[in-house]
Amino acid sequence: MSAVLRATDLHKSFRRGREEVHALRGVSIQVHPGEMVALLGRSGSGKTTLLNCLLGWERPDRGTVEVPGAADPAAAPWTAVAVVPQRFGxxxxxxxxxxxxxxxxxxxxxxxxxxxxxxxxxxxxxxxxxxxxxxxxxxxxxxxxxxxxxxxRPAFLVADEPTARLDDELTAHVVSTLRDLHAATGTGVLLASHDPAVVASADRVVRLDDGLVVAG
Ligand SMILES: Nc1ncnc2c1ncn2[C@@H]1O[C@H](COP(=O)(O)OP(=O)(O)O)[C@@H](O)[C@H]1O
Ligand SMILES: [Mg+2]
Structure with a gap:
Protein backbone atom coordinates (compact mmCIF):
# COMPACT_ATOMS: atom_id res chain seq x y z
CA MET A 1 0.00 0.00 0.00
CA SER A 2 1.21 3.47 -0.85
CA ALA A 3 2.57 5.83 1.80
CA VAL A 4 2.05 8.62 -0.72
CA LEU A 5 -1.07 10.46 -1.82
CA ARG A 6 -0.94 10.17 -5.58
CA ALA A 7 -3.06 10.78 -8.66
CA THR A 8 -1.86 9.63 -12.06
CA ASP A 9 -3.13 10.92 -15.39
CA LEU A 10 -6.59 11.91 -14.19
CA HIS A 11 -9.20 12.86 -16.72
CA LYS A 12 -12.65 14.11 -15.75
CA SER A 13 -15.35 15.72 -17.83
CA PHE A 14 -18.72 17.09 -16.89
CA ARG A 15 -21.70 17.46 -19.14
CA ARG A 16 -23.44 20.81 -18.93
CA GLY A 17 -26.43 20.69 -21.22
CA ARG A 18 -24.90 20.07 -24.63
CA GLU A 19 -21.52 21.26 -23.58
CA GLU A 20 -18.75 18.96 -22.35
CA VAL A 21 -16.49 20.58 -19.74
CA HIS A 22 -13.04 19.02 -19.46
CA ALA A 23 -12.25 19.75 -15.84
CA LEU A 24 -9.13 17.53 -15.74
CA ARG A 25 -7.18 16.64 -18.88
CA GLY A 26 -4.44 14.31 -17.66
CA VAL A 27 -3.33 15.55 -14.25
CA SER A 28 -0.74 13.81 -12.11
CA ILE A 29 0.22 14.94 -8.63
CA GLN A 30 1.79 13.40 -5.57
CA VAL A 31 2.17 14.46 -1.97
CA HIS A 32 4.73 12.80 0.27
CA PRO A 33 4.51 12.49 4.04
CA GLY A 34 5.66 15.70 5.71
CA GLU A 35 5.34 17.75 2.55
CA MET A 36 3.19 20.85 2.12
CA VAL A 37 2.03 21.30 -1.47
CA ALA A 38 0.05 24.28 -2.70
CA LEU A 39 -2.34 23.68 -5.59
CA LEU A 40 -2.71 26.92 -7.45
CA GLY A 41 -4.89 27.99 -10.34
CA ARG A 42 -7.58 30.44 -11.22
CA SER A 43 -11.22 29.68 -10.53
CA GLY A 44 -12.47 26.93 -12.83
CA SER A 45 -8.99 25.46 -13.46
CA GLY A 46 -9.95 22.09 -11.91
CA LYS A 47 -8.61 22.33 -8.33
CA THR A 48 -11.76 21.15 -6.58
CA THR A 49 -12.33 18.37 -9.11
CA LEU A 50 -8.78 17.12 -8.55
CA LEU A 51 -9.17 17.20 -4.76
CA ASN A 52 -12.55 15.46 -5.01
CA CYS A 53 -10.99 12.68 -7.08
CA LEU A 54 -8.21 12.28 -4.51
CA LEU A 55 -10.88 12.02 -1.82
CA GLY A 56 -12.98 9.51 -3.73
CA TRP A 57 -15.89 11.97 -3.87
CA GLU A 58 -15.71 11.98 -7.67
CA ARG A 59 -14.65 9.12 -9.89
CA PRO A 60 -12.20 10.13 -12.61
CA ASP A 61 -13.13 9.05 -16.13
CA ARG A 62 -9.57 7.82 -16.50
CA GLY A 63 -6.47 7.58 -14.34
CA THR A 64 -5.71 6.25 -10.90
CA VAL A 65 -5.71 7.53 -7.35
CA GLU A 66 -3.62 5.98 -4.59
CA VAL A 67 -4.16 6.77 -0.94
CA PRO A 68 -2.44 5.24 2.06
CA GLY A 69 -4.33 2.59 3.93
CA ALA A 70 -7.08 1.80 1.42
CA ALA A 71 -7.46 0.16 -1.95
CA ASP A 72 -10.22 2.62 -2.90
CA PRO A 73 -9.93 6.35 -2.06
CA ALA A 74 -13.65 6.46 -1.25
CA ALA A 75 -13.01 3.95 1.55
CA ALA A 76 -10.00 5.70 3.08
CA PRO A 77 -10.52 6.62 6.73
CA TRP A 78 -10.09 10.23 7.83
CA THR A 79 -6.98 9.18 9.72
CA ALA A 80 -5.48 8.46 6.27
CA VAL A 81 -6.87 11.47 4.40
CA ALA A 82 -8.79 14.19 6.21
CA VAL A 83 -10.48 17.00 4.35
CA VAL A 84 -11.50 20.62 4.71
CA PRO A 85 -14.18 20.95 2.01
CA GLN A 86 -14.75 24.22 0.18
CA ARG A 87 -18.22 24.31 1.77
CA PHE A 88 -17.12 23.09 5.22
CA GLY A 89 -19.86 20.45 5.74
CA ARG A 153 -4.16 13.49 13.29
CA PRO A 154 -4.38 12.45 9.66
CA ALA A 155 -1.53 11.10 7.58
CA PHE A 156 -2.65 13.54 4.85
CA LEU A 157 -4.71 16.67 4.92
CA VAL A 158 -6.52 17.91 1.81
CA ALA A 159 -7.96 21.40 2.11
CA ASP A 160 -9.91 23.31 -0.54
CA GLU A 161 -9.11 27.03 -0.24
CA PRO A 162 -8.92 26.77 3.57
CA THR A 163 -8.06 30.42 4.13
CA ALA A 164 -10.50 31.94 1.64
CA ARG A 165 -12.67 33.34 4.44
CA LEU A 166 -9.88 34.53 6.71
CA ASP A 167 -8.16 37.88 7.09
CA ASP A 168 -4.37 38.17 6.73
CA GLU A 169 -3.67 37.76 10.42
CA LEU A 170 -5.74 34.57 10.77
CA THR A 171 -4.39 33.24 7.49
CA ALA A 172 -0.86 33.62 8.85
CA HIS A 173 -1.92 31.88 12.05
CA VAL A 174 -3.53 28.98 10.18
CA VAL A 175 -0.52 28.58 7.90
CA SER A 176 1.91 28.53 10.82
CA THR A 177 -0.35 26.04 12.65
CA LEU A 178 -0.26 23.76 9.62
CA ARG A 179 3.49 24.11 9.33
CA ASP A 180 3.95 23.25 13.03
CA LEU A 181 1.63 20.30 12.63
CA HIS A 182 3.37 18.80 9.69
CA ALA A 183 6.77 19.41 11.24
CA ALA A 184 5.60 17.65 14.42
CA THR A 185 3.58 14.79 12.95
CA GLY A 186 4.74 14.38 9.35
CA THR A 187 1.29 15.08 7.98
CA GLY A 188 1.37 15.62 4.23
CA VAL A 189 -0.68 18.67 3.30
CA LEU A 190 -2.30 19.54 -0.02
CA LEU A 191 -3.91 22.96 -0.11
CA ALA A 192 -5.82 24.48 -2.99
CA SER A 193 -5.32 28.20 -2.62
CA HIS A 194 -4.89 31.56 -4.32
CA ASP A 195 -3.44 33.02 -1.17
CA PRO A 196 0.14 34.36 -1.51
CA ALA A 197 0.79 33.58 2.18
CA VAL A 198 -0.18 29.93 1.66
CA VAL A 199 1.83 29.66 -1.52
CA ALA A 200 4.89 31.26 0.09
CA SER A 201 4.90 28.74 2.92
CA ALA A 202 4.49 25.65 0.73
CA ASP A 203 7.38 23.30 0.01
CA ARG A 204 6.18 22.96 -3.55
CA VAL A 205 3.63 24.57 -5.84
CA VAL A 206 1.60 22.72 -8.47
CA ARG A 207 -0.17 25.03 -10.88
CA LEU A 208 -3.30 24.02 -12.76
CA ASP A 209 -4.49 25.78 -15.86
CA ASP A 210 -7.64 24.64 -17.61
CA GLY A 211 -7.34 21.05 -16.35
CA LEU A 212 -3.61 20.65 -16.95
CA VAL A 213 -0.56 20.97 -14.71
CA VAL A 214 1.62 23.78 -16.05
CA ALA A 215 5.21 24.66 -15.22
CA GLY A 216 6.01 27.14 -12.46
N1 LIG B 1 -20.53 18.94 -11.11
C1 LIG B 1 -20.15 19.68 -12.16
N2 LIG B 1 -20.94 19.78 -13.26
C2 LIG B 1 -20.56 20.51 -14.32
N3 LIG B 1 -19.40 21.20 -14.39
C3 LIG B 1 -18.57 21.13 -13.33
C4 LIG B 1 -18.90 20.37 -12.15
N4 LIG B 1 -17.88 20.51 -11.28
C5 LIG B 1 -16.97 21.31 -11.86
N5 LIG B 1 -17.38 21.68 -13.10
C6 LIG B 1 -16.63 22.52 -14.06
O1 LIG B 1 -15.31 21.99 -14.15
C7 LIG B 1 -14.36 23.04 -14.22
C8 LIG B 1 -13.40 22.93 -13.04
O2 LIG B 1 -14.11 23.23 -11.84
P1 LIG B 1 -13.46 23.16 -10.39
O3 LIG B 1 -12.75 21.86 -10.27
O4 LIG B 1 -14.53 23.46 -9.41
O5 LIG B 1 -12.38 24.33 -10.47
P2 LIG B 1 -11.74 25.22 -9.30
O6 LIG B 1 -11.89 24.50 -8.01
O7 LIG B 1 -10.30 25.39 -9.73
O8 LIG B 1 -12.46 26.53 -9.32
C9 LIG B 1 -15.16 24.33 -14.24
O9 LIG B 1 -15.36 24.70 -15.58
C10 LIG B 1 -16.46 23.94 -13.59
O10 LIG B 1 -17.51 24.76 -14.01
MG1 LIG C 1 -12.73 25.06 -6.19
Whole structure:
Protein backbone atom coordinates (compact mmCIF):
# COMPACT_ATOMS: atom_id res chain seq x y z
CA MET A 1 0.00 0.00 0.00
CA SER A 2 1.21 3.47 -0.85
CA ALA A 3 2.57 5.83 1.80
CA VAL A 4 2.05 8.62 -0.72
CA LEU A 5 -1.07 10.46 -1.82
CA ARG A 6 -0.94 10.17 -5.58
CA ALA A 7 -3.06 10.78 -8.66
CA THR A 8 -1.86 9.63 -12.06
CA ASP A 9 -3.13 10.92 -15.39
CA LEU A 10 -6.59 11.91 -14.19
CA HIS A 11 -9.20 12.86 -16.72
CA LYS A 12 -12.65 14.11 -15.75
CA SER A 13 -15.35 15.72 -17.83
CA PHE A 14 -18.72 17.09 -16.89
CA ARG A 15 -21.70 17.46 -19.14
CA ARG A 16 -23.44 20.81 -18.93
CA GLY A 17 -26.43 20.69 -21.22
CA ARG A 18 -24.90 20.07 -24.63
CA GLU A 19 -21.52 21.26 -23.58
CA GLU A 20 -18.75 18.96 -22.35
CA VAL A 21 -16.49 20.58 -19.74
CA HIS A 22 -13.04 19.02 -19.46
CA ALA A 23 -12.25 19.75 -15.84
CA LEU A 24 -9.13 17.53 -15.74
CA ARG A 25 -7.18 16.64 -18.88
CA GLY A 26 -4.44 14.31 -17.66
CA VAL A 27 -3.33 15.55 -14.25
CA SER A 28 -0.74 13.81 -12.11
CA ILE A 29 0.22 14.94 -8.63
CA GLN A 30 1.79 13.40 -5.57
CA VAL A 31 2.17 14.46 -1.97
CA HIS A 32 4.73 12.80 0.27
CA PRO A 33 4.51 12.49 4.04
CA GLY A 34 5.66 15.70 5.71
CA GLU A 35 5.34 17.75 2.55
CA MET A 36 3.19 20.85 2.12
CA VAL A 37 2.03 21.30 -1.47
CA ALA A 38 0.05 24.28 -2.70
CA LEU A 39 -2.34 23.68 -5.59
CA LEU A 40 -2.71 26.92 -7.45
CA GLY A 41 -4.89 27.99 -10.34
CA ARG A 42 -7.58 30.44 -11.22
CA SER A 43 -11.22 29.68 -10.53
CA GLY A 44 -12.47 26.93 -12.83
CA SER A 45 -8.99 25.46 -13.46
CA GLY A 46 -9.95 22.09 -11.91
CA LYS A 47 -8.61 22.33 -8.33
CA THR A 48 -11.76 21.15 -6.58
CA THR A 49 -12.33 18.37 -9.11
CA LEU A 50 -8.78 17.12 -8.55
CA LEU A 51 -9.17 17.20 -4.76
CA ASN A 52 -12.55 15.46 -5.01
CA CYS A 53 -10.99 12.68 -7.08
CA LEU A 54 -8.21 12.28 -4.51
CA LEU A 55 -10.88 12.02 -1.82
CA GLY A 56 -12.98 9.51 -3.73
CA TRP A 57 -15.89 11.97 -3.87
CA GLU A 58 -15.71 11.98 -7.67
CA ARG A 59 -14.65 9.12 -9.89
CA PRO A 60 -12.20 10.13 -12.61
CA ASP A 61 -13.13 9.05 -16.13
CA ARG A 62 -9.57 7.82 -16.50
CA GLY A 63 -6.47 7.58 -14.34
CA THR A 64 -5.71 6.25 -10.90
CA VAL A 65 -5.71 7.53 -7.35
CA GLU A 66 -3.62 5.98 -4.59
CA VAL A 67 -4.16 6.77 -0.94
CA PRO A 68 -2.44 5.24 2.06
CA GLY A 69 -4.33 2.59 3.93
CA ALA A 70 -7.08 1.80 1.42
CA ALA A 71 -7.46 0.16 -1.95
CA ASP A 72 -10.22 2.62 -2.90
CA PRO A 73 -9.93 6.35 -2.06
CA ALA A 74 -13.65 6.46 -1.25
CA ALA A 75 -13.01 3.95 1.55
CA ALA A 76 -10.00 5.70 3.08
CA PRO A 77 -10.52 6.62 6.73
CA TRP A 78 -10.09 10.23 7.83
CA THR A 79 -6.98 9.18 9.72
CA ALA A 80 -5.48 8.46 6.27
CA VAL A 81 -6.87 11.47 4.40
CA ALA A 82 -8.79 14.19 6.21
CA VAL A 83 -10.48 17.00 4.35
CA VAL A 84 -11.50 20.62 4.71
CA PRO A 85 -14.18 20.95 2.01
CA GLN A 86 -14.75 24.22 0.18
CA ARG A 87 -18.22 24.31 1.77
CA PHE A 88 -17.12 23.09 5.22
CA GLY A 89 -19.86 20.45 5.74
CA UNK A 90 -20.39 21.12 9.44
CA UNK A 91 -23.39 19.56 11.15
CA UNK A 92 -25.77 22.40 11.94
CA UNK A 93 -27.41 20.73 14.92
CA UNK A 94 -24.11 20.21 16.75
CA UNK A 95 -21.94 22.77 18.53
CA UNK A 96 -18.51 23.52 17.10
CA UNK A 97 -17.02 21.41 19.91
CA UNK A 98 -19.28 18.46 19.10
CA UNK A 99 -18.59 18.71 15.37
CA UNK A 100 -14.90 18.32 16.12
CA UNK A 101 -15.36 15.76 18.90
CA UNK A 102 -17.51 13.59 16.64
CA UNK A 103 -14.66 13.28 14.15
CA UNK A 104 -12.29 12.39 17.01
CA UNK A 105 -14.72 9.79 18.31
CA UNK A 106 -15.22 8.24 14.87
CA UNK A 107 -11.42 8.06 14.57
CA UNK A 108 -11.39 5.98 17.76
CA UNK A 109 -9.81 8.52 20.10
CA UNK A 110 -10.32 7.81 23.80
CA UNK A 111 -10.86 11.41 24.89
CA UNK A 112 -12.65 13.03 21.95
CA UNK A 113 -13.97 16.05 23.87
CA UNK A 114 -10.53 16.86 25.26
CA UNK A 115 -8.91 16.45 21.87
CA UNK A 116 -11.57 18.69 20.30
CA UNK A 117 -11.03 21.37 22.95
CA UNK A 118 -7.29 21.39 22.33
CA UNK A 119 -7.58 21.77 18.56
CA UNK A 120 -10.26 24.44 18.86
CA UNK A 121 -8.00 26.38 21.23
CA UNK A 122 -5.11 25.97 18.81
CA UNK A 123 -7.25 27.56 16.08
CA UNK A 124 -8.46 30.34 18.43
CA UNK A 125 -12.01 29.04 18.59
CA UNK A 126 -12.15 27.91 22.21
CA UNK A 127 -14.45 30.76 23.26
CA UNK A 128 -16.97 29.77 20.56
CA UNK A 129 -16.92 26.02 21.22
CA UNK A 130 -20.51 25.76 22.46
CA UNK A 131 -22.03 27.76 19.60
CA UNK A 132 -23.75 26.23 16.59
CA UNK A 133 -22.17 26.76 13.15
CA UNK A 134 -24.84 29.29 12.14
CA UNK A 135 -24.00 31.37 15.22
CA UNK A 136 -20.43 32.05 14.10
CA UNK A 137 -18.84 33.74 11.09
CA UNK A 138 -17.88 31.93 7.88
CA UNK A 139 -14.22 32.30 8.81
CA UNK A 140 -14.94 30.65 12.16
CA UNK A 141 -16.84 27.86 10.42
CA UNK A 142 -13.90 27.39 8.09
CA UNK A 143 -11.46 27.05 10.99
CA UNK A 144 -13.84 24.62 12.69
CA UNK A 145 -13.75 22.46 9.55
CA UNK A 146 -9.96 22.61 9.76
CA UNK A 147 -10.08 21.66 13.46
CA UNK A 148 -12.32 18.71 12.58
CA UNK A 149 -9.72 17.51 10.08
CA UNK A 150 -6.71 18.07 12.36
CA UNK A 151 -8.23 16.39 15.41
CA UNK A 152 -7.92 12.95 13.82
CA ARG A 153 -4.16 13.49 13.29
CA PRO A 154 -4.38 12.45 9.66
CA ALA A 155 -1.53 11.10 7.58
CA PHE A 156 -2.65 13.54 4.85
CA LEU A 157 -4.71 16.67 4.92
CA VAL A 158 -6.52 17.91 1.81
CA ALA A 159 -7.96 21.40 2.11
CA ASP A 160 -9.91 23.31 -0.54
CA GLU A 161 -9.11 27.03 -0.24
CA PRO A 162 -8.92 26.77 3.57
CA THR A 163 -8.06 30.42 4.13
CA ALA A 164 -10.50 31.94 1.64
CA ARG A 165 -12.67 33.34 4.44
CA LEU A 166 -9.88 34.53 6.71
CA ASP A 167 -8.16 37.88 7.09
CA ASP A 168 -4.37 38.17 6.73
CA GLU A 169 -3.67 37.76 10.42
CA LEU A 170 -5.74 34.57 10.77
CA THR A 171 -4.39 33.24 7.49
CA ALA A 172 -0.86 33.62 8.85
CA HIS A 173 -1.92 31.88 12.05
CA VAL A 174 -3.53 28.98 10.18
CA VAL A 175 -0.52 28.58 7.90
CA SER A 176 1.91 28.53 10.82
CA THR A 177 -0.35 26.04 12.65
CA LEU A 178 -0.26 23.76 9.62
CA ARG A 179 3.49 24.11 9.33
CA ASP A 180 3.95 23.25 13.03
CA LEU A 181 1.63 20.30 12.63
CA HIS A 182 3.37 18.80 9.69
CA ALA A 183 6.77 19.41 11.24
CA ALA A 184 5.60 17.65 14.42
CA THR A 185 3.58 14.79 12.95
CA GLY A 186 4.74 14.38 9.35
CA THR A 187 1.29 15.08 7.98
CA GLY A 188 1.37 15.62 4.23
CA VAL A 189 -0.68 18.67 3.30
CA LEU A 190 -2.30 19.54 -0.02
CA LEU A 191 -3.91 22.96 -0.11
CA ALA A 192 -5.82 24.48 -2.99
CA SER A 193 -5.32 28.20 -2.62
CA HIS A 194 -4.89 31.56 -4.32
CA ASP A 195 -3.44 33.02 -1.17
CA PRO A 196 0.14 34.36 -1.51
CA ALA A 197 0.79 33.58 2.18
CA VAL A 198 -0.18 29.93 1.66
CA VAL A 199 1.83 29.66 -1.52
CA ALA A 200 4.89 31.26 0.09
CA SER A 201 4.90 28.74 2.92
CA ALA A 202 4.49 25.65 0.73
CA ASP A 203 7.38 23.30 0.01
CA ARG A 204 6.18 22.96 -3.55
CA VAL A 205 3.63 24.57 -5.84
CA VAL A 206 1.60 22.72 -8.47
CA ARG A 207 -0.17 25.03 -10.88
CA LEU A 208 -3.30 24.02 -12.76
CA ASP A 209 -4.49 25.78 -15.86
CA ASP A 210 -7.64 24.64 -17.61
CA GLY A 211 -7.34 21.05 -16.35
CA LEU A 212 -3.61 20.65 -16.95
CA VAL A 213 -0.56 20.97 -14.71
CA VAL A 214 1.62 23.78 -16.05
CA ALA A 215 5.21 24.66 -15.22
CA GLY A 216 6.01 27.14 -12.46
N1 LIG B 1 -20.53 18.94 -11.11
C1 LIG B 1 -20.15 19.68 -12.16
N2 LIG B 1 -20.94 19.78 -13.26
C2 LIG B 1 -20.56 20.51 -14.32
N3 LIG B 1 -19.40 21.20 -14.39
C3 LIG B 1 -18.57 21.13 -13.33
C4 LIG B 1 -18.90 20.37 -12.15
N4 LIG B 1 -17.88 20.51 -11.28
C5 LIG B 1 -16.97 21.31 -11.86
N5 LIG B 1 -17.38 21.68 -13.10
C6 LIG B 1 -16.63 22.52 -14.06
O1 LIG B 1 -15.31 21.99 -14.15
C7 LIG B 1 -14.36 23.04 -14.22
C8 LIG B 1 -13.40 22.93 -13.04
O2 LIG B 1 -14.11 23.23 -11.84
P1 LIG B 1 -13.46 23.16 -10.39
O3 LIG B 1 -12.75 21.86 -10.27
O4 LIG B 1 -14.53 23.46 -9.41
O5 LIG B 1 -12.38 24.33 -10.47
P2 LIG B 1 -11.74 25.22 -9.30
O6 LIG B 1 -11.89 24.50 -8.01
O7 LIG B 1 -10.30 25.39 -9.73
O8 LIG B 1 -12.46 26.53 -9.32
C9 LIG B 1 -15.16 24.33 -14.24
O9 LIG B 1 -15.36 24.70 -15.58
C10 LIG B 1 -16.46 23.94 -13.59
O10 LIG B 1 -17.51 24.76 -14.01
MG1 LIG C 1 -12.73 25.06 -6.19
Missing amino acids: LLGELSLADNVALAARLAGQLEPATAAGEVLDLLRLGHLAERAPDEVSLGEQQRTALARALVV
